Amino acid sequence: xxxxxxxxxxxxxxxxxxxxxxAGSQDQGFDAVVKAIEGRYQVHAERMPLVAxxxxxxxxxxxxxxxxxxxxxxxxxxxxxxxELTTLVDEKLGAGWARMVREVSHHGRExxxxxxxxxxxxxxxxxxxxxGRELDIVELTAxxxxxxxxxxxxxxxxxxADPARAGD
Amino acid sequence: MKLKIVSLxxxxxxxxxVGAAQNVAQLLPAQLEKDLAARASEVTExxxxxxxxxxxxxxxxxxxxxxxxxxxxxxxxDGIYVREYEFDKPGQYGPxxxxxxxxxxxxxxxVPLVREQDRKHGETTEVLMKVVNGENRGMFILEAEPRExxxxxxxxxxxxxxxxxxxxxxxxxxxxxxxxxxxxxxGTHTGGSK
Numbered sequence: 177x178x179x180x181x182x183x184x185x186x187x188x189x190x191x192x193x194x195x196x197x198x199a200g201s202q203d204q205g206f207d208a209v210v211k212a213i214e215g216r217y218q219v220h221a222e223r224m225p226l227v228a229x230x231x232x233x234x235x236x237x238x239x240x241x242x243x244x245x246x247x248x249x250x251x252x253x254x255x256x257x258x259x260e261l262t263t264l265v266d267e268k269l270g271a272g273w274a275r276m277v278r279e280v281s282h283h284g285r286e287x288x289x290x291x292x293x294x295x296x297x298x299x300x301x302x303x304x305x306x307x308g309r310e311l312d313i314v315e316l317t318a319x320x321x322x323x324x325x326x327x328x329x330x331x332x333x334x335x336x337a338d339p340a341r342a343g344d
Numbered sequence: 345m346k347l348k349i350v351s352l353x354x355x356x357x358x359x360x361x362v363g364a365a366q367n368v369a370q371l372l373p374a375q376l377e378k379d380l381a382a383r384a385s386e387v388t389e390x391x392x393x394x395x396x397x398x399x400x401x402x403x404x405x406x407x408x409x410x411x412x413x414x415x416x417x418x419x420x421x422d423g424i425y426v427r428e429y430e431f432d433k434p435g436q437y438g439p440x441x442x443x444x445x446x447x448x449x450x451x452x453x454x455v456p457l458v459r460e461q462d463r464k465h466g467e468t469t470e471v472l473m474k475v476v477n478g479e480n481r482g483m484f485i486l487e488a489e490p491r492e493x494x495x496x497x498x499x500x501x502x503x504x505x506x507x508x509x510x511x512x513x514x515x516x517x518x519x520x521x522x523x524x525x526x527x528x529x530x531g532t533h534t535g536g537s538k
Contacts, residue, residue: 258387259378276396280387292396299399320402 204270206245206315209304212268213261213311217254221247221313241301241318249311256306258287265289265304273302297321372427372495376444380493383436384429392424414509421500422482424510427493434466434490442468442488445495449474449484457504466490471504483507 210221227246258280266275269291277290291302295317303314372380381387392400401419431437449472458471467489474482480503485496498510 259381274391274393274396275389276391278387278389280381280384282385292399294395294399297402320399 204268206247206302206313208268208270209265209302210247210313212264213249213304213313216260216264217249217252217256219249219252219254219311221249221311223247241316241322243314243316245313245315247313250309252306252309252311256285256287258282261287261304261306262289265291269302273300372445372448376441377427380427380429380437380441383431384493385432386428386430388426388428390424390426394422397421397424417502417506417509421498421502423497423499425495425497425499427495429493431491431493436491437493441493442486445486446470453481454484473504474499 210223213219214221224246227243258278262275262278273291273293275289276292277288279288280286286307287305289304293300293302298320299318301314301316301318303312303316305312305314397418401415429437453474453476454472455475456470457473458469460469461467468486469488470484470486472484473480474484480501482500483496483498483502483504485494487494
């Protein structure tokens with residue numbers, strides 16, 4: 177076998193698992209959820225690919241979270257069955273995520289789903305929120321240390337960050 | 345909308361900051377949960393598993409006395425599950441639903457602590473404690489009103505007096521009221537009605 181052919185074979189052999197993993201990752205996660213929503217409700221989601229970069233540049237991460245991905249559907253007119261939306265997101269988000277909050281208001285046509293996933297010392301959060309004619313999908317990481325520091329700034333008088341405590 | 349997301353995230357953070365969650369214990373039969381959610385005008389579901397509670401504890405400052413107490417409490421818990429349903433008009437769920445919910449805790453481990461019935465207004469409050477080998481291993485709270493149904497399940501070592509500490513958790517505000525009502529009743533009683 178020629179050396180060139182051997183290199184190509186080795187390269188294909190090495191790349192195959194990576195390609196398989198990447199292909200698989202498209203079936204679950206942020207992109208899979210966005211695609212599933214687009215398909216189910218026949219809408220187009222505006223993805224904001226630079227949002228993570230912009231968040232880093234503007235330094236919003238220091239406040240306790242870093243935004244990774246954001247997609248917005250404007251003029252969202254679909255009649256959403258919250259149960260169906262929940263099932264769709266549950267299935268497409270993938271393993272490791274746990275739904276922490278589900279809030280639905282049939283009157284306001286509002287639905288909010290919050291999922292979390294431990295990420296080392298931090299926590300990944302995935303939020304799907306629809307209200308009126310807008311639907312947003314957000315993925316971010318919450319950083320407890322930075323959050324704690326920032327929350328403390330507003331706890332000097334014990335009332336700003338947590339009004340409920342002020343009444344105690 | 346952006347504002348809502350930000351406030352939601354802050355709300356979750358606040359919840360985590362003040363409070364506490366792991367094994368997905370079914371609070372309600374899945375079909376009943378779906379039926380209630382379909383009939384209710386407002387639905388709030390909070391699921392805090394042990395791992396989430398453990399993470400939440402990291403937010404808490406063990407140096408502050410009140411934080412330290414809540415931190416210690418939530419670190420020992422196995423989960424907090426809240427289901428809250430608000431209905432447009434009375435009669436959108438019947439006594440059979442309440443009975444189905446009760447079935448979830450109708451084993452010998454669950455001991456009734458409080459049962460209050462306000463027949464005039466059609467309100468029922470029930471608190472049950474899970475006792476295993478003489479130790480508190482959980483608490484179940486059911487509040488049924490004509491237009492509202494609230495179910496709270498706390499798994500792990502929790503006492504009645506701890507409810508007040510957890511009331512700041514998002515979605516657990518009702519615990520403070522239950523705790524207060526229990527104190528007002530000067531201790532534990534069962535089968536009461538007014």
